[in-house]
Amino acid sequence: MTIKKSSPSFLIIHVTRIGDTIMGSAAIRAVARAFPESEITCMGHPKRFTILKLPFVNNLGAITKNRAPWLDRFSGRRFDYALVYGFDMALVKYALRLSKRVIAFRQHDETLNRQLYKMVEPPIIGSMPGVKQLLLLPEALDIKPDGFYLSYHVEEAERSWAINKLRTLFTEKSRPIVGLQIQSFPTKPYRDWPVDSFIELCKKILKSYDKTQFLLLGGPLDQDKIIPFKIVLGDKLHVLAGTLSLRESAAVMEQLDVYVGVDTGPTHIAGALNIPMVALYHCLHPSRCLQPLENSRVHVIDLPVLESECSSANNMSLISVDDVWRKVQSALNTPKIEEVSYTAGIQL
Structure with missing residues (x-):
């Protein structure tokens, strides 16, 4: 047609x-x-x-x-x-x-x-x-795909706001900046990697990069999830979860050196921002269906359970901290690139 x-x-x-x-x-x-x-x-x-x-x-x-x-x-x-x-x-x-x-x-x-x-x-x-x-x-209208990658556009005013926001939290020399999305939405908590595993990952990152700054991202978090991070990370932790609008959060994420998150909305946005990232997927929602495509900066880990044997009872703790740490190291060695620019759908 x-x-x-x-x-x-x-x-x-x-x-x-x-x-x-x-x-x-x-x-x-x-x-x-x-x-x-x-x-x-x-x-x-x-x-x-x-x-x-x-x-x-x-x-x-x-x-x-x-x-x-x-x-x-x-x-x-x-x-x-x-x-x-x-x-x-x-x-x-x-x-x-x-x-x-x-x-x-x-x-x-x-x-x-x-x-x-x-x-x-x-x-x-x-x-x-x-x-x-x-x-x-x-x-269905004979319109061919223009690639399978995701698009998101951070406006200049949003980018400037995000840079200034981060400057109020730590100095420019405090790198890398690691964003953590530790929680999916409440109806599917089985997709969450354990808080203890995230904290062990942060310890490994700090051991290799002692100036690392950590941002907790996403929607509001219960204090019982935040406090363990504060105990371990102290002033290297910055809780932005529940404090930013959706677009403000995306603008901050664009400034990250690496994003580590479970399968949820902000993880998809990270995949559209062309930032180095590590995404963790439950076997009920495997990466082959949900990971950002045509993006070499995306590093994925699937729950090591056969899809034919998978249920919500399978715990994300089966993904080891060491496996995620190896992916984070690869992601940190992946250079960021500038976003793709478009005008009326025409690539410049």
Whole structure:
């Protein structure tokens, strides 16, 4: 199927968690590359849509399944194409109301499916990397991928803020800066590597790099997780968890010398920032599906359990501190690179 109009307008709706939102950046970039003169509007979860503040996205907005039935009833906004991710009927109906042609995965309602311009069969869970799964919707319009790597854009004002923020915490000579994401979200605690293991890793890092500064990142942490770090690391620990906005956190992460984290949203953002990183994956969510692709600065460790025998009862403590330390050493020897620059989807 070939799109005849040279600059059609696109609406892309992706209401999901942080990780899936950033994984969708490759699909958006593919559209922008194919139609550099097109206007692209992205809508996402109210707490996460700013992740998609990218040079090749023209407009951003928030949407929820509860707000969708009433949104833009009288705005006059219209689009040539809409790509809708997920299976919320209200979001698909919203897209059908505003767009001439809607592309989505097969929905649970056959009446709704018949109204789609292109209906894409969702792949079997775990059968392909998440990024490639999200690219199936633009591929239904014969839009080819523009790589499988993730995109995130830190603005200059954000970068300056992050640099100044870190200067208030320690001197510029205090390196390396190690970011730690020790907690996934509460509904999947089995993805967390033990706090004791993280602390042992920090001891090994300090033994080799005595000026290391450690940042605890992510959402709010209970004191029973923070205190053990404070006891061991003292003034080399800086607790930023729960104190920064999503974009502030990303700007700080860009300044890291290495990021070490469990499988959760900020780990996906780290993969989009082109910073050296070590990511730890549970066998229920293996790296072959979730790790950032086309990024040589990503070092992954999977829980050493066969997927066929895996369950949430398998503990991440099976990943040894020594294995993670070896990956951290490799990551610290991996040079950082500048972010890729884009204007309307065209690489400079």
